[in-house]
Amino acid sequence: MKITQVFVDGQDYMRAWPMRAELAVLMPENRIIDLTRKAQLWIPLFAVLTVSMPIAMGLTDMVPSAIASALLMLSLPLQGLYWLGKRSQSPLPPGLRSWYRDLHQSMAEQGCQQVPKVASAPKFYDLAVTLKHAFEKLEQFIKSDR
Structure with a gap:
């Protein structure tokens, strides 16, 4: 690299x-x-x-x-x-890898649109993109409930 x-x-x-x-x-x-x-x-x-x-x-x-x-x-x-x-x-360690997959699964179950694709060997960048997307969707969900 x-x-x-x-x-x-x-x-x-x-x-x-x-x-x-x-x-x-x-x-x-x-x-x-x-x-x-x-x-x-x-x-x-x-x-x-x-x-x-x-x-x-x-x-x-x-x-x-x-x-x-x-x-x-x-x-x-x-x-x-x-x-x-x-x-x-860097590849995610096993604990974060399972958290990454759980986060993806939760977002799909909640019906989030445009969920980032699950990586087979996730890296920290993949986690960052997923977390950013999750926080944005969570804020939209909270604003719509008010």
């Missing part, structure tokens, strides 16, 4: 994962996604400041270490995306 594909998978997994408090207790994805998004937003600014401050203060002997620090900072969002990409393509 190409490294660029791992990053793309990580982005896709971030979009597919439902950021719900109920899932935050069970899985680390909420924390990783939140930190990765914040890192993508703020780290470039800190990296630029880290390099520009020694230059602005005339401390040219500090510039190489500032550049190294900035490069390390810039790698943090990539590390989050890499973890998410690898996780998205």
